[in-house]
Amino acid sequence: MLPFSKPSISEDEMRAVAEVLASGWITTGPKAEEFERALAEYIGGGIEARVFNSATSALEASLLACGIGSGDEVVLPAMSFVATANVVVRVGARPVFADVELLSRNLDPASAESAISSQTRVLMPVHFAGLAADLAAIRELSAANHLVLIEDAAQAIGSDYAAGRIGSSGNPVCFSFHPNKNITTIEGGAVASADPDLLQRLERIRFHGIERFANGEIDVREWGGKMNLPDVGAALGLVQLAKLDDFNRKRRDLARAYLRRLPRDERLLLPADVEGHSWHMFCVCLDFLALPTTRHAVMQWFRERGVILGVHYPAMHLFSLYRRLGYSEGDFPVAERIAAQTLTLPLFPAMQESDVEQVCGLFEELLHGAPP
Ligand SMILES: Cc1ncc(COP(=O)(O)O)c(C=O)c1O
Missing domain, CATH: 3.90.1150.10 (Aspartate Aminotransferase, domain 1)
Known part of the structure; x- marks a missing residue:
């Protein structure tokens, strides 16, 4: 049988995973941090990456970290995997759909423009199947309406737009490493961002809201979930990223x-x-x-x-x-x-x-x- 998708897993990946399993530390730790540094270097543009246990978590955390919630509207394409809309509902905001273009299947900027209201806070384009959305028009639209731009790049790791890689623009861009994506960590995701405050908030939301201080104390000032990527997946991701x-x-x-x-x-x-x-x-x-x-x-x-x-x-x-x-x-x-x-x-x-x-x-x- 010829499937429509199949992960490429070789001896290299198996060896890297076995090493982590034998190391005594299998959940989030040094491999996750190494994977974050490697992703940031691969994507470029001076961004940093934070890894998550899925793109769904990465998108949810990005919305929360941008302060999106009840009473806010998020404009997104009607054609995507349902996680794109579900995360908006999850944070208490309202998804407002717009149409897409036939050949690219990406957000139609004119339709997105007509979906914007006084409640709109976020534009969330999807790079469908790895093809970049019309970011020039979308960036113009978000700037003109003072909107946050969060890109659902779940399908677009390694895609380019104009001179740069998808993810290198500085605004939050979310990737997936689910097994049918171009690289996998089994389940997993990441956010790329150039905003230090947002990155710190993402870290807290990702892990129980916990903040750590130099004196060893911790505090929890806001809600956080359990969205961390284990080192087993990160080790797999590191080998996959190199390929x-x-x-x-x-x-x-x-x-x-x-x-x-x-x-x-x-x-x-x-x-x-x-x-x-x-x-x-x-x-x-x-x-x-x-x-x-x-x-x-x-x-x-x-x-x-x-x-x-x-x-x-x-x-x-x-x-x-x-x-x-x-x-x-x-x-x-x-x-x-x-x-x-x-x-x-x-x-x-x-x-x-x-x-x-x-x-x-x-x-x-x-x-x-x-x-x-
Ligand atoms: C466009 C899009 N957004 C979000 C997701 C969710 O990704 P994950 O399975 O890593 O949570 C997917 C997964 O297929 C997707 O295709």
């Missing part, structure tokens, strides 16, 4: 092979090849109604032929939780079209071009044969 540029090069080569080989057909919409893309996922839109068939039947048809496809994602505003805020069908036509038509093709560094050939051959068969 990230190689992984991303392989992803880019495979994505380009897909773009060369996939059939040109008006029922199949392909992603754009943009400079700086880290190709976390390769997502297409297929017009199931025009075939005519259903996504379920197509996915089953591929599975019977040894290929597992993914669905990224349903539109968040149509989940029951968010319909309760008043959203319904027709609110964000582009996000809804993507949700109805999307398929994620296999893409991970250990894949071969022959795997790409197999998937492309199946698409040709699907589009030219009897619909499943």
Whole structure:
């Protein structure tokens, strides 16, 4: 079976994890600190990194550290993994959705602008599948409206935008190291920021609110949770980070092979090849109604032929939780079209071009044969 995603774990990672397991200190400690320094150096721009047990925690902590809570609104794209909206609810604020652009699946700045109200405090773009959102327009929008910019870069470690790496801009940028991301710590995440006060607050929120003083005393002045990354995961992350540029090069080569080989057909919409893309996922839109068939039947048809496809994602505003805020069908036509038509093709560094050939051959068969 060819999965749509698979972590690249070799002897190096196993050795690094075994060393930590044998060291006598397996939870957060020296490896987590070393991973933070390595991430900061990799991302560049003078930022510091703080690691977390997930991107969900990293996003929640970033919102809290920026003082976001009850009565505040956060503008975000309707097309993302549901964690992007859930963290806003979690801190007591209100997610306000905006539509996305069809090819990039990223926040449409015009739609975001029309979602801004007097309650809006944060703009939270997502770099979908590793492709940077339109940060020039988004930064302008956030500056003009005095908003905090928190980037959900869960899918974008190693992506570039203009001259810099995603995460190097100084505002809070959150990454994920979940096993299907471009590097993994099993579960894990990080915040990149250049603001020393924010970084200190993140540390407190990450671990029970505890503040440590030079005289050995501690105090707890504000709430903190339990969001720390164990050293076992950090050791894995350190080895993976050293390989990230190689992984991303392989992803880019495979994505380009897909773009060369996939059939040109008006029922199949392909992603754009943009400079700086880290190709976390390769997502297409297929017009199931025009075939005519259903996504379920197509996915089953591929599975019977040894290929597992993914669905990224349903539109968040149509989940029951968010319909309760008043959203319904027709609110964000582009996000809804993507949700109805999307398929994620296999893409991970250990894949071969022959795997790409197999998937492309199946698409040709699907589009030219009897619909499943
Ligand atoms: C855009 C986006 N945001 C947030 C998350 C949450 O990441 P994690 O699983 O590390 O909590 C994900 C995970 O897939 C994601 O894709």
